[in-house]
Amino acid sequence: MVKKFQLEIHNKDSEILQLQQHIEEATLKRAKLEKNLKMRGLSSSSKDSDASVGENGSFSTDLTPELFKSTVEIASKAIHDFSKPLINMMKAAGWDLDAAANSIEPDIAYAKRAHKKYAFEYHICQKMFSGFQQEHFGLKSETDSSTSKEIFFQQYLALREMDPLDYVGSNLDSDFGKFCRNKYILMVHPKMEASFFSNLDHRNYIMGGGHPRTPFYLAFLKLAKAIWLLQRLARSFDPEVKAFQVSKGSEFSEVYMDSVVKNFVVDDENGEKPKVGLMVMPGFGIGGSVIQCRVYLTGIKEIE
Numbered sequence: 001m002v003k004k005f006q007l008e009i010h011n012k013d014s015e016i017l018q019l020q021q022h023i024e025e026a027t028l029k030r031a032k033l034e035k036n037l038k039m040r041g042l043s044s045s046s047k048d049s050d051a052s053v054g055e056n057g058s059f060s061t062d063l064t065p066e067l068f069k070s071t072v073e074i075a076s077k078a079i080h081d082f083s084k085p086l087i088n089m090m091k092a093a094g095w096d097l098d099a100a101a102n103s104i105e106p107d108i109a110y111a112k113r114a115h116k117k118y119a120f121e122y123h124i125c126q127k128m129f130s131g132f133q134q135e136h137f138g139l140k141s142e143t144d145s146s147t148s149k150e151i152f153f154q155q156y157l158a159l160r161e162m163d164p165l166d167y168v169g170s171n172l173d174s175d176f177g178k179f180c181r182n183k184y185i186l187m188v189h190p191k192m193e194a195s196f197f198s199n200l201d202h203r204n205y206i207m208g209g210g211h212p213r214t215p216f217y218l219a220f221l222k223l224a225k226a227i228w229l230l231q232r233l234a235r236s237f238d239p240e241v242k243a244f245q246v247s248k249g250s251e252f253s254e255v256y257m258d259s260v261v262k263n264f265v266v267d268d269e270n271g272e273k274p275k276v277g278l279m280v281m282p283g284f285g286i287g288g289s290v291i292q293c294r295v296y297l298t299g300i301k302e303i304e
Contacts, residue, residue: 078226093195127187153236164221
């Protein structure tokens with residue numbers, strides 16, 4: 001019995017030692033995080049890159065404008081990527097894509113019929129970025145209490161390297177999980193859902209708090225992760241990164257806008273300057289600089 005107690009004491013001492021080591025490591029990481037947050041991303045880091053591997057093999061991230069710009073690019077690509085399975089599902093369900101594009105935003109003069117895909121990217125962008133400037137992304141379940149910038153950055157880091165399905169599966173009541181469900185229900189209309197799956201079981205499962213493993217929903221989770229990370233990161237900066245949008249009919253500005261059609265000329269028939277038809281990605285103001293919004297222009301001809 002004495003030997004048994006001694007062995008238990010020894011094991012407890014080992015556990016205490018390990019916990020002390022974990023506390024020391026966490027304290028060091030916290031100190032580094034606080035140092036990075038003091039920078040607030042208003043000037044470039046003296047390091048060669050935003051991401052680096054620490055001495056203990058852990059992944060560290062510096063809060064810089066370059067990090068935010070790369071996250072914007074990832075989010076923009078995610079919108080483009082998700083539009084493909086969305087359009088494919090609509091085709092398989094027998095949708096009239098021309099009519100669907102016109103119902104999303106009517107009276108758009110497309111330079112090519114293939115450019116109607118941007119109407120669906122516009123639809124995705126509008127739904128996913130709704131509530132972006134609100135502290136908690138418009139989640140009704142959130143309290144009115146303010147969240148510190150440090151917490152937002154920690155939330156960004158917690159999800160960045162994780163598979164989104166693994167994250168929502170292991171954090172059933174997470175804000176990210178609620179965000180995914182809310183945005184899916186907002187973006188995919190019940191009629192669209194019924195045409196895709198022949199019933200509303202898929203939708204009802206999501207509304208009930210589930211996250212199905214269907215290929216379509218898994219593709220959506222990748223999109224949701226990209227937009228969620230962008231919003232968490234935007235609120236980590238001081239001053240906070242602001243998103244801006246441009247409305248249909250606005251004159252094209254190379255300062256604030258980037259055309260999704262790169263090789264184009266002005267349509268000389270109407271003699272007017274190119275104007276915004278659709279915005280497929282908002283722009284952002286960060287540290288006195290501008291990240292251009294991505295737009296589809298009318299009044300242009302694409303150069304083959």
